[in-house]
Amino acid sequence: MASPGSGFWPFGAEEGSAAAESPGTDLLPACDGEAATLSFLQDVVDILLQYVVKSFDRSTKVIDFHYPNELLQEYNWELAEQPQTLEEILLNCRTTLKYAIKTGHPRYFNQLSTGLDMVGLAADWLTSAANTNIKSNSVLLWTPGGAISNMYAMLIARFKMFPEVKEKGMAAIPRLVAFTSEHSHFSVKKGAAALGIGTDSVILIRCDERGKMIPSDLERRILEAKQKGFVPFLVSATAGTTVYGAFDPLIAIADICKKYKIWMHVDGAWGGGLLMSRKHKWKLNGVERANSVTWNPHKMMGVPLQCSALLVREEGLMQSCNQMHASYLFQQDKHYDLSYDTGDKALQCGRHVDVFKLWLMWRAKGTTGFEAQIDKCLELAEYLYNKIKNREGYEMVFDGKPQHTNVCFWYIPPSLRSMEDNEERMSRLMKVSSIPCMLCTEQ
Numbered sequence: 001m002a003s004p005g006s007g008f009w010p011f012g013a014e015e016g017s018a019a020a021e022s023p024g025t026d027l028l029p030a031c032d033g034e035a036a037t038l039s040f041l042q043d044v045v046d047i048l049l050q051y052v053v054k055s056f057d058r059s060t061k062v063i064d065f066h067y068p069n070e071l072l073q074e075y076n077w078e079l080a081e082q083p084q085t086l087e088e089i090l091l092n093c094r095t096t097l098k099y100a101i102k103t104g105h106p107r108y109f110n111q112l113s114t115g116l117d118m119v120g121l122a123a124d125w126l127t128s129a130a131n132t133n134i135k136s137n138s139v140l141l142w143t144p145g146g147a148i149s150n151m152y153a154m155l156i157a158r159f160k161m162f163p164e165v166k167e168k169g170m171a172a173i174p175r176l177v178a179f180t181s182e183h184s185h186f187s188v189k190k191g192a193a194a195l196g197i198g199t200d201s202v203i204l205i206r207c208d209e210r211g212k213m214i215p216s217d218l219e220r221r222i223l224e225a226k227q228k229g230f231v232p233f234l235v236s237a238t239a240g241t242t243v244y245g246a247f248d249p250l251i252a253i254a255d256i257c258k259k260y261k262i263w264m265h266v267d268g269a270w271g272g273g274l275l276m277s278r279k280h281k282w283k284l285n286g287v288e289r290a291n292s293v294t295w296n297p298h299k300m301m302g303v304p305l306q307c308s309a310l311l312v313r314e315e316g317l318m319q320s321c322n323q324m325h326a327s328y329l330f331q332q333d334k335h336y337d338l339s340y341d342t343g344d345k346a347l348q349c350g351r352h353v354d355v356f357k358l359w360l361m362w363r364a365k366g367t368t369g370f371e372a373q374i375d376k377c378l379e380l381a382e383y384l385y386n387k388i389k390n391r392e393g394y395e396m397v398f399d400g401k402p403q404h405t406n407v408c409f410w411y412i413p414p415s416l417r418s419m420e421d422n423e424e425r426m427s428r429l430m431k432v433s434s435i436p437c438m439l440c441t442e443q
Contacts, residue, residue: 027086043090051097055104055116062108063101071099120304123360127353133343134351141310141318141346142354146269149294149310150236151191152347154178156292156312157234157263158195159321166321170196177201177225180236181213183244185267188236201230209398211244213237215252222260234263239284240271244397245404247271250286258289266290269308271404273300276370280378283403297358300374300405307354319345381405393417 026036054060066074075095084092102108104116134142143149158165162173176197180188182204189199203225206217222232235257237248250266257264266272266287272295274280275287287293293311297303312318323344330344343349362370384407388394397408411433419425 040086040090044093047090047093047097051100052104052116052118052121055102056106058106060102060105062105064099066099115302117302117304117361119364120302120357120361123357124304126360127356130353132353134353134355139312139315139318141312142351143308143310143346144348145306145308146185146267146294146296147187147190149269149296149308150185150187150265150267151194152310152318153236153263153265153292153294153312154188154191154195154197154234156317156321157265158197160263160291160314160317161231161233163320174231175201175229176233177203177230178234178236179203179205179218179221179232179262181205181207181211181238181241181248183207183211183213183241183246184236184238185242185269188267207246210400210403211241211246211398213248213253215249215256218253219256222256222262226260232260232262234265236265236267237290238271239266239268239287240274240404241406242270243406244408245271245402245406247283247403250284250289252286254286254289263292264290266293269294269296270299272296273370273374274378274404276301276367277374277378278371279375300377301358301361301370302373303357303361306352307358309355321345322347377405381407 027033027040028037030036071077103110141149141152143152158173158176161176165173178188178192178197178201180202184204189202191197192202193199203221205221206214208214218235225232235253237250237253239247239250254264256262266284268275268284268287271284272287272293274283291313294308295311296308298305298307326344329349365373381402381404385396385401388407388409389396393412393414395410395412397410402408410429412429413432416425416428416432419428
């Protein structure tokens with residue numbers, strides 16, 4: 001019978017059954033399993049390397065697209081009671097990559113994945129092999145993504161204003177309201193829903209024609225909320241909106257937050273990487289006054305998914321907000337400095353070491369390398385804008401060159417080019433191209 005350390009433990013296998021003698025039991029940590037393990041992992045590495053090289057071949061497809069039902073009919077994906085052979089496992093690996101989207105392909109464009117960095121890939125392999133748990137410092141938290149970072153900011157802002165909410169819940173505090181722009185990410189409302197604050201308590205602030213929050217409207221809505229007896233507790237500004245790539249006026253927003261004693265959060269998931277560029281970092285002027293900032297290196301900086309962080313100004317606040325003093329995990333009698341043992345400040349317990357990818361890439365590129373990469377992306381966006389702004393059959397969504405890599409335009413089919421610009425034309429245009437945006441993020 002397979003022992004717990006023999007590699008595979010087949011569900012439902014009886015002692016002495018054929019399943020207990022699966023080839024998988026030959027792998028480490030089985031006795032004398034080194035040769036079989038090295039052979040198996042070498043085969044896996046060969047499959048991965050072939051996939052990586054093919055991903056950068058411009059003559060190949062970005063995706064060998066099949067509908068899910070077609071793949072279900074063509075291959076057996078069912079989980080079986082008996083274990084598969086290692087040859088079948090390798091076939092599963094090949095099949096999975098065959099139909100995967102090649103996010104490193106030169107012709108793949110997306111608002112989230114930005115190529116495939118080889119050093120970042122190596123770092124991801126290394127952290128998976130080490131299989132350790134991440135710890136963070138007292139003002140920075142590595143999270144599963146920008147949406148969770150934004151929710152953490154809301155959680156901490158609420159605790160800062162009403163620390164009793166941690167024990168007594170929402171019933172013990174007044175009706176809270178948060179403010180964000182009408183172009184902000186949906187995760188602000190999703191966080192309010194998850195935390196029991198409610199989506200109706202997220203007030204959307206009007207934006208100008210470039211998608212930037214209008215500070216005067218923010219102040220007006222804050223005063224309205226206070227007159228109704230609500231308690232404003234958070235303003236979530238955006239540095240790089242998802243569609244327009246707009247940067248809210250952070251200095252003016254910081255002044256308002258200071259005036260009314262409201263937590264200022266900056267969602268810099270998309271635009272935060274511009275701080276690496278001396279040429280473009282001015283777009284985030286005022287971010288240094290924020291109480292918290294969301295930052296996604298897996299976006300503009302090209303770190304492999306996932307790599308996201310929340311930065312909080314006040315030291316120790318995350319710990320106070322989230323810690324549960326679980327002494328069976330976070331013992332106080334350890335032989336090292338307990339300030340390194342900061343896992344209790346996060347909602348998660350088990351977390352992948354995402355920061356290592358960023359650290360190793362930063363070592364490989366240097367700050368100047370990241371700066372050149374980001375400057376090149378924005379240069380390409382401006383090039384695209386100049387190419388299409390006066391081209392027949394295209395209309396820009398707004399005047400002026402983009403602030404980020406978001407180049408927003410409409411493609412106008414010949415049948416609509418001579419039509420008057422009215423609601424009917426827009427309705428017909430939406431059927432042709434419902435999302436007037438192209439993100440230029442190739443690296």
